[in-house]
Amino acid sequence: MRAAVVREFGGPEAVRIAEVAVPEPGTRQVRIKVAAAAVNPVDAGVRAGVFGGAGKTLGLGWDVAGTVDAVGEPTAWRAGDPVVALVPGLAEPLGAHAEYVVVAADAVAAAPASVDAVHAATLPLNGLTAVQALDLLDLAPGASLLVTGAAGAVGGFAVQLAAHRGIEVVGHAREGDEEAVRALGAARFTAGAVEPRSVDAVLDAAVLGAPALESVRDGGAFVAVRDGVLPRAERGVRTENVWVRADGARLAELVRLVDEGVLTLRVAESFALEDAAKAHARLAGGGLRGRLVLVP
Template identity: 85%
Template sequence: MRAAVVRTFGGPEVVEIADVPVPEPGVRQVRIKVAAGALNPVDAASRAGFFGGAGKTIGLGWDVAGTVDAVGAPAAWNAGDAVVALVPGVAEPLGAHAEYVVVDAGAVAAAPASVDAVHAGTLPLNGLTALQALELLDLAPGAKLLVTGAAGAVGGFAVQLAAHRGIEVVGHARAGDEALVRSLGAARFTADGVERGAVDAVLDAAVLGVPALEWVRDGGAFVAVRDGVLPETERGVRGENVWVRADGAQLAELVRLVDAGVLTLRVAEAYALEEAAKAHARLAEGGARGRLVLVP
């Protein structure tokens, strides 16, 4: 089968399409015939060597939408089931950007019925990151939350999920994104920030760090969505990183919210798997509103 991999670290040009064996599911695993999967900044980080692995073949891709192809018993899935899943961590040698991928059965959820596979393939990583970040913040309805990067993938999901929970959301993004951020459910918008201590919590999807920490009230909460990027907290502010984890039950809840119209899945452009290097180059340009998606 074909898979997008890197064997040396660098820019988009190091991404190659390799012929590799079809993986076999083990106990409580399923093999998914991949229909689509989003390209995310974490894939660019893997490609650049941020996670290490020099001298190894590194597979790319964390998001998958597709169809169950084979099951390692016991697993509560059947061949032909349309599903989505998170392929967590840096994969050696295979990730989700391949024709087939094997995942633990507990990472899988039935695919949304209301969207196609290209859109469904944008949900797992960013949706779970936003949901798990909100769990860490643990805000009650009526609390004030500022989301940085509110026009992006994680930030956009966070705005929608928080607003659905009755949280008052301030969306922080570029001025040109105000209409988009408000359409996602933000009660307020800012391109410049807010006064010191003006909100109960910040979900820092844009990785602003210290400046965003200033906006949290004394005793509030701050969650950063990039591993290891967390400013030193002060004034009793609780600070945490969200370490995204595969969770089929949480993913199923996100799917339910997609089908209920609560969550919006945004696709900027789809590329054939053979165009993976081109898609990486587009990601490096920045500015896409919606995910780039690879289609085997």
């Protein structure tokens, strides 16, 4: 089968299409025939060597939408089931940017019925990151939350999920994104500094760090979405990173919210798998509102 891989670190040109063996599912695993797979900043990090792995062939792709092709018993999934899943891209030699991918059965959820596979492929990584970050913040309805990077993929899901929980969201993004951020459910919008100690918590999707922490009240909470990037804790503010993990049951909840119209799935552009390097170049160009998606 064909797969997008990295054998030497570098820019978008380091992404190669290779012929590799079709993976076989083991016990409690499923093989998915990939219909679509999103391209995320973490893929650019793998390509650039941020996570190590020199001298190895590294697969790319954390998000997958497709159909179950084969199963390793015991599992309730059956061939032909339309599904979505989070693929642990840093733990496997082959990721979702391929014609087939194998994942743990408990990482899988039935695909949304209301959208196509290209849109469905944008949900797992960013949706799970957002909901797991909100779980860490543990805010009650009526609490106030600053979401930085509110127009981006993780930030956009966080705005929608928090608003759905009855949380008052302050969306932080560029001036030109105000209409889009408010449409996602933000009660307030800002493109500049936020008043110090004015919100109960921050979900820092834009990795602003210390300036965003200043907006949290004493004893509030701060969660960053990039591993290991945390400002120094102060004033009793609890600070944590969200370490996204595969969770098929939680992903199924997000799928339900998609089908209920609570969550919007945004696609900026789709590319053929053969054009994975072009997709990486487009990602590097920035300014995207929605995910890039590869289609085998």
